[in-house]
Amino acid sequence: MKISRHWLQTFCTGPLPANAELAACLTNRGFEVDLYEPAAIADGLYAGRILEIAPHPNADNLNCCKVDVGDSKPLDIVCGAPNVATEVVVVVAKPGARIGNTILQKRDVRGVESNGMLCSAKELGVGIDGDGILLLDSEEIAVGELLNEYLHLSDTIFDISITPNRGDCLSHLGMVREVVAVANLPPPTIDNPHHADIDDTVAVRIDGGASEACPYYGCIVIRNVDARRPSPWWLRTLLERCGLRSISAAVDVTNYVMLALGQPLHAFDLDKIANSIRVRFADDDEKLTLLDGTKACCNTDTLLVADEQQGLALGGIMGGMSSMVSDTTTNILLEGAFFSPQVVRGRTRQYGINSEAAFRFERGVDRHIAPQGLALGARLIKQICGGQAGPLQSSGAGSTLVSNIVVSGAHIRSLIGVPDIDTTTAADYLSALSIPVNVNGDILTVSPPSWRFDLERDVDVVEEVARSWGYDKLPETTSTGNSKMLPQPPQPYTSTKMRRRLASLGFSEAITYAFVPLHWEKLLGQATPVQLQNPISEDMSVMRTTLLGGLLDRALFNQRRQRERLRLFEIGRCFFSNENDDWTHQQPLMLAGVVVGNMQAPQWAEKARAADFFDIKGWLEFLLRDCPGVRFEADRTHTTLHPYQAVRITADINDTTVVIGTAGVLHPAITAELGFTEAPLVFELSLQALNNIRQLPQAVAVSPLPLVRRDLSVTAAANLTAAQLLECIHKEATKLPIINISLFDCYESDNIKKCYGVRLHMQGTNANLTDNDINLALEKVVNALEKTGFSLRQEG
Structure with a gap:
C-alpha cells in the first residue's frame, strides 16, 4: 500500500514525525515500511502565463514563447510541447531551478536563447503524462507564485506492507489512525454531509436471501454531468503517486474516495439502468461481461447488483460493461455499499479477475463508512464534472452489532509479561487507536469499532496494547518449567x-x-x-x-x-x-x-x-x-x-x-x-x-553354540509358489530350533515340476543339537510341506 505523507497530514491536526521516525514507529507496530522516497524530483518552480507564441526560426517542431512569471519582464523560453497556447498558466523552471539531479541554466536552442523550461507532469515527478506541459488552474494560482506547496513537491511516499488481518489500513484514513497514535495527536474525525440539489432517486431493494451478504446498499443520482471533463492534475497526481492510473473523472473520484476513506464506490451510467436497483444472488449460469472484458458465468453463490432486467455488477468486485460510464454519459448513479467478506472472498480466483475493491472487501471494509464515501464522491463529481445530486437513497439496516470484549488488566500483564501496564495505560493506548473502551477497576470492556474486523477475542485486545507499548520494549526472559515426558506408543515405521x-x-x-x-x-x-x-x-x-x-x-x-x-x-x-x-x-x-x-x-x-x-x-x-x-x-x-x-x-x-x-x-x-x-x-x-503393527523386534542373546546347516530339495506343482513354500516352513519353524530359512535355488521347465532349494540353519539355545533333534526337526518340516502339496525331490 502506497501512502502519501501530504495526504496523511490533511487528516491530522498537528505535525507528523520526521520520515525516518515515522517509518521506524510504523514498522515496530506491525506495519513494515519497505521504502519511503520523495514523491517529486523538482524544486524552485513558479507559475507563469504564456503571453505570446511564435514559431522557432530554425525548427518546425519548436515554439518561442514569452512567459510572464511576475518579474519585470517576460522570459523567452523555447518549448516543443503540442499543447502550448496563449493565456494558459503553466509550470516554469527558471534558471537555477532543480529538476531531478539537474540545475537548469540558460542555453542556446538552435540559435535562440531559452531562459528556462516549461514542464510536464512527468518531468516534475507529479504524474505520468509526458506528452504535454502541465496546465494549472488560473483561478487557484497567481502568476509568479512559488509552486512547491501547490504541487506538493515536498511530499513523501511510504510503501507499507499491510497484513491480511488489517484491511482497515488499506486507506489513508485507516493508516492515519495508527499515525496519530504514534504522533500523540487527536484521533481523526470524518464529517462529509451530503447536500441534495434535486429530488431524483432510484429505488433500491436487497433480496431477503442477500441481506447478510449485503447488509447496506446506498446510492446517489447525479444528473447533467459532463463526463468528458478531465480529472484535475491534483487528483491524477494523488492517484498515480499511490499506484493507480487515471482513467476518467468519475472513475478517478471513486478511486480517490477508496484510497482516502477505504470505501470502494462504483459509478453506473444511470440511463443504462432499467428503473431500479436490486441486490440479489445470481441465477445458475447467468452471464455478465465485466469492465475488463471477462465474461463471467455466474453460479448461485455469486452476489449481483442488478436492475429489473439483468445483472449490472459482481457485488464488491467489478462493474459490468453494459452500465459503464463513458464520455457520452450525462447521468450517473453513484454506488456505495457494504459487502460481506465471506461473499467476496474467493470470487476473484473463481472468475479469474482481481480488483482494488475486491481486495478491500474480502479483508473487511468499515461497515458504516459508505454514506460518508458517497457524500464525498458526489461532491467531487459535481466539483469536477458539474451536475446536480439527489438525496442519498439506501436499503438495509446495516450489519449487526459486534459483541463487546471483556479483558482484565491481570490477563494483559500476564500475556505481555510487563507488570507496569495498568488498566488506565491500556485504555489510553486503545483510545489513541480510536477504539472505545470502558474501565471498571481492573476490567476493560472494549467495543470494537466498525472498521476493526480483527478484534474478536481478548487476545486481540492484548495484541493492540502490546503494539502500542512497543514490541522492542518487551522484556526478554527465558521461560522455565518442569516438563514431563508423555508416553509415546511404539512406532517402528516413523x-x-x-x-x-x-x-x-x-x-x-x-x-x-x-x-x-x-x-x-x-x-x-x-x-x-x-x-x-x-x-x-x-x-x-x-x-x-x-x-x-x-x-x-x-x-x-x-x-x-x-x-x-x-x-x-x-x-x-x-x-x-x-x-x-x-x-x-x-x-x-x-x-x-x-x-x-x-x-x-x-x-x-x-x-x-x-x-x-x-x-x-x-x-x-x-x-x-x-x-x-x-x-x-x-x-x-x-x-x-x-x-x-x-x-x-x-x-x-x-x-x-x-x-x-x-x-x-x-x-x-x-x-x-x-x-x-x-x-x-x-x-x-x-x-x-x-504403524498399527505393535510387535517390535526383541533383543536376544547371541548363542555361542555351533550352527547346523541342512539343505532341502523340494518339488512343487505349477500352482504353488516359493512364497507359499517359505510361509509353510516359517510357521513350523516357530516351534523348532530353526533360526534362519533361505531360498537358494529355483528351477522350472516344461517337462518337470518346479524345484526349489531351501537352506535351514538350526542352533541350540542351552546345549548342542543332537542328530535326533535335527532329524526330528527336519521330519516335522517335511510333513508340513507334504500337507501343503510340496514333496522332497527323489534322487534319479
Whole structure:
C-alpha cells in the first residue's frame, strides 16, 4: 500500500514525525515500511502565463514563447510541447531551478536563447503524462507564485506492507489512525454531509436471501454531468503517486474516495439502468461481461447488483460493461455499499479477475463508512464534472452489532509479561487507536469499532496494547518449567526412520503438490479423487489418492534433462472421500518411490544393468525387515502395474492379514502415455497401516553354540509358489530350533515340476543339537510341506 505523507497530514491536526521516525514507529507496530522516497524530483518552480507564441526560426517542431512569471519582464523560453497556447498558466523552471539531479541554466536552442523550461507532469515527478506541459488552474494560482506547496513537491511516499488481518489500513484514513497514535495527536474525525440539489432517486431493494451478504446498499443520482471533463492534475497526481492510473473523472473520484476513506464506490451510467436497483444472488449460469472484458458465468453463490432486467455488477468486485460510464454519459448513479467478506472472498480466483475493491472487501471494509464515501464522491463529481445530486437513497439496516470484549488488566500483564501496564495505560493506548473502551477497576470492556474486523477475542485486545507499548520494549526472559515426558506408543515405521533407510539406498526425497490433475488420477489412482470446488488451475483440480503421480512427473522432468539414473521417494498424505459423508475424508500417511535407470553408475568393473523388479523387491524387504509376517504376493489385477511384474505386500495386523502396499513395474500403456522411454519401477506403502503393527523386534542373546546347516530339495506343482513354500516352513519353524530359512535355488521347465532349494540353519539355545533333534526337526518340516502339496525331490 502506497501512502502519501501530504495526504496523511490533511487528516491530522498537528505535525507528523520526521520520515525516518515515522517509518521506524510504523514498522515496530506491525506495519513494515519497505521504502519511503520523495514523491517529486523538482524544486524552485513558479507559475507563469504564456503571453505570446511564435514559431522557432530554425525548427518546425519548436515554439518561442514569452512567459510572464511576475518579474519585470517576460522570459523567452523555447518549448516543443503540442499543447502550448496563449493565456494558459503553466509550470516554469527558471534558471537555477532543480529538476531531478539537474540545475537548469540558460542555453542556446538552435540559435535562440531559452531562459528556462516549461514542464510536464512527468518531468516534475507529479504524474505520468509526458506528452504535454502541465496546465494549472488560473483561478487557484497567481502568476509568479512559488509552486512547491501547490504541487506538493515536498511530499513523501511510504510503501507499507499491510497484513491480511488489517484491511482497515488499506486507506489513508485507516493508516492515519495508527499515525496519530504514534504522533500523540487527536484521533481523526470524518464529517462529509451530503447536500441534495434535486429530488431524483432510484429505488433500491436487497433480496431477503442477500441481506447478510449485503447488509447496506446506498446510492446517489447525479444528473447533467459532463463526463468528458478531465480529472484535475491534483487528483491524477494523488492517484498515480499511490499506484493507480487515471482513467476518467468519475472513475478517478471513486478511486480517490477508496484510497482516502477505504470505501470502494462504483459509478453506473444511470440511463443504462432499467428503473431500479436490486441486490440479489445470481441465477445458475447467468452471464455478465465485466469492465475488463471477462465474461463471467455466474453460479448461485455469486452476489449481483442488478436492475429489473439483468445483472449490472459482481457485488464488491467489478462493474459490468453494459452500465459503464463513458464520455457520452450525462447521468450517473453513484454506488456505495457494504459487502460481506465471506461473499467476496474467493470470487476473484473463481472468475479469474482481481480488483482494488475486491481486495478491500474480502479483508473487511468499515461497515458504516459508505454514506460518508458517497457524500464525498458526489461532491467531487459535481466539483469536477458539474451536475446536480439527489438525496442519498439506501436499503438495509446495516450489519449487526459486534459483541463487546471483556479483558482484565491481570490477563494483559500476564500475556505481555510487563507488570507496569495498568488498566488506565491500556485504555489510553486503545483510545489513541480510536477504539472505545470502558474501565471498571481492573476490567476493560472494549467495543470494537466498525472498521476493526480483527478484534474478536481478548487476545486481540492484548495484541493492540502490546503494539502500542512497543514490541522492542518487551522484556526478554527465558521461560522455565518442569516438563514431563508423555508416553509415546511404539512406532517402528516413523517417517524419519524410513527417510534414513531410503537415503542409505541412494534415494532422494521429493516433495510434490497434494493438488494434482484429474488425468493423473484416472491413470494411476485406485479410488475416486476428491474434487476441488475452486481449483487454482486445471492442473490442480483434485486431491491425490496416490503419491505416484507427482513422483513420476518429477522423474520424467529430470530424465528429459539428461538425468538418466533416478531414485526418488516421497512421504506425504493422500486423500480419500468417505462414501457416507462427502465432507469428511481419510488422509493416510503414505510412502512411495520411483526408480528409473541403471542399478550402478557407469564403472569399469561391472557392466551396466537396468534396475529390475527383483531389485525393488529387495529394497522393500530391507525397508520392512522389522515387520513380522510381511509377504509379497503376485498381483495380476492392479491396473497401474505390469500384470506379470507386480506384487501386493501384506502383513498380519491384530491377527488379520492387511494389504500394506504394492510394488512392481509401471504398466506399459501408462509408461507410453506418460512419455518414458523405459518402464519405471514403483512402490507405495501405507505408513499408517505399518504403524498399527505393535510387535517390535526383541533383543536376544547371541548363542555361542555351533550352527547346523541342512539343505532341502523340494518339488512343487505349477500352482504353488516359493512364497507359499517359505510361509509353510516359517510357521513350523516357530516351534523348532530353526533360526534362519533361505531360498537358494529355483528351477522350472516344461517337462518337470518346479524345484526349489531351501537352506535351514538350526542352533541350540542351552546345549548342542543332537542328530535326533535335527532329524526330528527336519521330519516335522517335511510333513508340513507334504500337507501343503510340496514333496522332497527323489534322487534319479
